């Protein structure tokens with residue numbers, strides 16, 4: 274049965290990198306039994322310009338009818354001074370909320386060919402392949418009550434500000450299940466990150482993870498305090514397979530882990546809801562400084578397409594083909610500027626297509 278994929282190129286380098294991923298997708302269709310119906314839509318600054326809304330109704334409808342979404346990136350200096358509700362980033366937050374994309378998947382991987390690009394020693398990071406699963410729609414970023422006292426508040430110690438770290442069992446369980454399901458498709462190990470020696474929320478987090486683990490007997494569950502995890506990520510990052518963390522810990526650890534791989538132009542990501550529906554996008558932004566020059570690295574977007582096929586469309590065979598093709602291209606020495614070469618964005622896309 275044909276699958277509907279919605280392409281949202283967005284702003285800046287978005288259209289350039291998504292065009293390369295589209296070529297890769299077309300090549301897969303040409304050389305397999307995979308059938309796809311492609312739609313293009315507007316999100317971000319381009320949508321504000323065309324329709325006066327960064328997440329217009331037409332896109333909302335397209336998103337709800339799609340089986341998966343591939344996004345380029347949104348934003349740029351052109352829209353920085355406009356009214357907040359019209360800003361490109363508002364479109365991104367709105368689509369995530371609209372589709373209840375609570376699970377953020379951030380792989381940190383380092384192709385051995387690029388080991389020199391990392392700030393760590395090549396032998397520590399070569400072949401790194403971690404998946405960080407971050408809870409995206411709850412925790413301390415959303416907890417109530419929250420607030421800050423205004424000027425003039427009379428209190429010993431000065432003004433007072435507060436945020437609440439809250440999680441329900443339901444929220445912990447659904448992110449836990451997502452992490453275990455992903456581990457089943459990988460090396461079958463989950464490391465749950467918490468601060469259970471200090472926080473009650475972490476005690477509940479740990480208890481629920483233990484309970485979820487019973488439904489996945491093939492997966493090995495371990496627990497690690499977040500401070501130790503931060504240390505282990507730079508000491509011996511290859512010990513991890515899947516890491517699952519709440520919104521705050523996951524935010525920090527996923528940024529830390531992504532930098533182990535040296536280049537932001539190589540990193541894909543996914544945001545999923547409970548039915549497995551997902552939006553896939555490179556970790557980087559719209560890179561306005563290099564937009565329109567055909568020099569962006571499209572590999573993070575092409576690898577996001579690989580994740581889309583693996584996690585939302587259950588086509589690991591096609592995802593494996595993309596991953597292998599990217600490997601072949603890197604083996605050949607082809608590099609865009611961000612990873613130390615002079616190849617263009619289209620050179621890179623063409624090379625992946627040829628390797629397929």
Ligand SMILES: NC(=O)c1ccc[n+]([C@@H]2O[C@H](COP(=O)([O-])OP(=O)(O)OC[C@H]3O[C@@H](n4cnc5c(N)ncnc54)[C@H](O)[C@@H]3O)[C@@H](O)[C@H]2O)c1
Nearest residue numbers: 346347348349538557558559560561562563569570571611
């Ligand atoms: N999910 C998203 O759409 C998203 C994420 C982050 C930032 N943004 C937006 O993107 C705009 C620019 O943000 P920024 O400059 O902080 O981050 P950025 O990731 O766009 O760029 C940071 C640096 O990395 C380079 N870079 C990024 N992607 C690259 C690629 N594929 N190939 C080669 N080089 C690449 C850029 O040229 C720049 O020098 C802002 O408007 C920001 O709000 C959007």
